[in-house]
Amino acid sequence: MNKVVASADEAIRDVGDGSVIMLGGFGLCGIPENLIRALAKKGSKNLTTISNNAGVDGLGVGLLLSAGQIRRHIGTYVGDNKLLESMVLAGKIQLDLVPQGTFSERIRAAGAGIPAFFTPTGVGTMVANGKETREFDGRTYVMERALPSDFAFVKAWKGDRMGNLVYRKTARNFNPLMATAAKVTIAEVEQLVEVGELDGDSIHTPSVYVKRIFQGDLYERRIEKRTVRKVSG
Amino acid sequence: MNKPGKDVEKRERIVNRIARELRDGFYVNLGIGMPTLIANHVPPGIEVIFQSENGMLGIGIYPVDGQEDCDLINAGKETVSETAGTSYFSSADSFAMIRGGHIDLSVLGAMEVDEEGSLANWMIPGKMVKGMGGAMDLVAGARRVVVAMEHTTREGAPKILKKCTLPLTGVKVVDTIVTEMAYIRVTERGLVLEEVAPGLTAEDVQRATEVRLVVGERLKVMEV
Numbered sequence: 001m002n003k004v005v006a007s008a009d010e011a012i013r014d015v016g017d018g019s020v021i022m023l024g025g026f027g028l029c030g031i032p033e034n035l036i037r038a039l040a041k042k043g044s045k046n047l048t049t050i051s052n053n054a055g056v057d058g059l060g061v062g063l064l065l066s067a068g069q070i071r072r073h074i075g076t077y078v079g080d081n082k083l084l085e086s087m088v089l090a091g092k093i094q095l096d097l098v099p100q101g102t103f104s105e106r107i108r109a110a111g112a113g114i115p116a117f118f119t120p121t122g123v124g125t126m127v128a129n130g131k132e133t134r135e136f137d138g139r140t141y142v143m144e145r146a147l148p149s150d151f152a153f154v155k156a157w158k159g160d161r162m163g164n165l166v167y168r169k170t171a172r173n174f175n176p177l178m179a180t181a182a183k184v185t186i187a188e189v190e191q192l193v194e195v196g197e198l199d200g201d202s203i204h205t206p207s208v209y210v211k212r213i214f215q216g217d218l219y220e221r222r223i224e225k226r227t228v229r230k231v232s233g
Numbered sequence: 234m235n236k237p238g239k240d241v242e243k244r245e246r247i248v249n250r251i252a253r254e255l256r257d258g259f260y261v262n263l264g265i266g267m268p269t270l271i272a273n274h275v276p277p278g279i280e281v282i283f284q285s286e287n288g289m290l291g292i293g294i295y296p297v298d299g300q301e302d303c304d305l306i307n308a309g310k311e312t313v314s315e316t317a318g319t320s321y322f323s324s325a326d327s328f329a330m331i332r333g334g335h336i337d338l339s340v341l342g343a344m345e346v347d348e349e350g351s352l353a354n355w356m357i358p359g360k361m362v363k364g365m366g367g368a369m370d371l372v373a374g375a376r377r378v379v380v381a382m383e384h385t386t387r388e389g390a391p392k393i394l395k396k397c398t399l400p401l402t403g404v405k406v407v408d409t410i411v412t413e414m415a416y417i418r419v420t421e422r423g424l425v426l427e428e429v430a431p432g433l434t435a436e437d438v439q440r441a442t443e444v445r446l447v448v449g450e451r452l453k454v455m456e457v
Contacts, residue, residue, distance in 0.1 A: 029287070080310070121369050227295045
């Protein structure tokens, strides 16, 4: 089995206007840089993006934002993106903010065949408005629906030609859950290896979830907040 | 307007006081900003594991220059290091851990807290759009929730209110409020003032607080 495509451009060949796309990453950590650049180049419009953050101005999802490609964004925290904040306040983009645990679980549920679930998160707040609530063992919970998508763009450290993926450190974040929740999951990896090279006990995303895979050409690997300590002595 | 030096002093006092709430073996989540500083004040002889909601247990200190790794960050997106025993997991696992009641203590900032222990810290309608991140899950799921904040706004207006006015992060979720002026516990009979900062009286704290405080029977001076 070989799911390898030649490039990011080929990987996104069927992404059309109006697509719903999940993008992995927390801040700039573990984002599918090559796929985002290819999508910005392709210029698809009226997109719905599902991503924890919206990148920063000019990088990550911010690239799609400044090109005016996004109609609606679903995420949990956008405080690092001034452009998005101004676009929302001006009514130019629809922004749906979801608590991060609910966001994660909605994506996980979509990939796991669970249409809805009850969570204690957000009960009595704006995010529970208009939603069904129910009491279990004396505590109130709110019903949240699964969140599926057309495409998931995920980034892994290593992947094999069959689509098995291994992530590195905190660059894992939303990538493994998003990989399960889309009709078409596209993985970009830093190192593409032969089938059999990855240890089966260490695979984070089993190949069944991945439709296309390629090795990224360029990883800028930008650090959002470089914090270091002084060496003593 | 406060001087910057004064702000640092206030923050140090809050951070030091909350650090004394840590117990050996605790799994702790620290919010972005001031709460993050608590990691630098763990009392000697105590082992605490810090959780980061972006998928890590065992956050270490900031790396030395040149050792920073773009794949290794905390929830504030700052580069960090590992400790012995660090583990990594997905965001879904991370919040299962949080909602499932496995985190002993969550410390986070707030713009407003009220008499019932409800808090607001994620948006100002029409002005600020940032998002709640993991805060709503943390306050709903952690076993104990401590708010770390300055007692009043920069203009001197109270932040501990009868009822929060901003969109809520959680309803009846806060256990303890620690400010530079006081240590306050949220109870069935209201907000109980248990400690006041050195040099202050219960009346001083009350004047900076909108809601009527219940003065604790064993009111103490805050150790800082």
